[in-house]
Amino acid sequence: MKTLSIECSATPCSVAITDSEKVLASSFINVKLTHSQTLMPMVEALLKSANIKLSDIDGFAVSAGPGSFTGIRIGISAIKGLAQAKKIPCVSVSTLEAIAYNFIDTDCIVCAVMDARCNQVYNALFKIKNGKIERLCPDRALMCEELANEISNLPNEENLNIYIAGDGTDVFFPFAENTKNVLKSFEARRYQTATGVALASNKDFNIGNTISPENLLPIYLRLPQAERELKQKKELKK
Numbered sequence: 001m002k003t004l005s006i007e008c009s010a011t012p013c014s015v016a017i018t019d020s021e022k023v024l025a026s027s028f029i030n031v032k033l034t035h036s037q038t039l040m041p042m043v044e045a046l047l048k049s050a051n052i053k054l055s056d057i058d059g060f061a062v063s064a065g066p067g068s069f070t071g072i073r074i075g076i077s078a079i080k081g082l083a084q085a086k087k088i089p090c091v092s093v094s095t096l097e098a099i100a101y102n103f104i105d106t107d108c109i110v111c112a113v114m115d116a117r118c119n120q121v122y123n124a125l126f127k128i129k130n131g132k133i134e135r136l137c138p139d140r141a142l143m144c145e146e147l148a149n150e151i152s153n154l155p156n157e158e159n160l161n162i163y164i165a166g167d168g169t170d171v172f173f174p175f176a177e178n179t180k181n182v183l184k185s186f187e188a189r190r191y192q193t194a195t196g197v198a199l200a201s202n203k204d205f206n207i208g209n210t211i212s213p214e215n216l217l218p219i220y221l222r223l224p225q226a227e228r229e230l231k232q233k234k235e236l237k238k
Contacts, residue, residue: 065218
């Protein structure tokens with residue numbers, strides 16, 4: 001089946017068209033233009049360059065979080081708009097899992113991290129062996145020191161490299177750089193992409209674990225900053 005996937009949960013923005021595990025076309029930019037400016041032109045250009053019509057698409061996939069509140073909303077709104085008319089099935093993917101798929105051809109442990117500010121990261125750990133991904137923990141938000149301690153005590157009998165990947169790499173790596181087997185990922189593999197979203201969505205599409213466009217929702221690990229500040233003010237007034 002042909003799938004159109006979108007990833008814009010952080011600064012990078014990407015679109016991919018895949019047929020099962022085959023990548024038919026993909027586009028990636030990592031500039032500081034807003035996704036509201038870049039995303040839909042990228043979708044239109046990719047469909048045109050691949051000579052594929054929107055009506056040829058059988059499913060849509062999108063990274064639903066964690067990540068930028070605005071970016072996630074833009075990505076989900078775009079997918080809703082594209083899929084709604086014909087009620088095309090959708091799959092939402094963890095942004096952190098999409099990062100892990102950058103390493104699908106490497107036996108390793110992936111520590112996917114996204115910058116959550118204030119020495120915090122959104123994180124999940126994945127073990128990859130023989131092209132299979134095993135999730136080691138749920139997506140969570142935690143302090144860098146806490147994650148570094150967890151990694152230093154992580155069972156690793158096979159002596160696998162532990163790759164730090166994601167837009168939080170530079171924030172988190174200094175906390176873990178002296179831990180055995182921990183490596184900073186190369187830039188080319190570091191960021192979440194729509195191709196990773198597409199690969200992560202395949203297992204759900206294959207078993208029919210899809211949702212309708214209207215039921216596609218963001219996955220937030222914590223409240224938006226504005227809501228956190230409002231909650232804090234209310235607590236101070238008590």
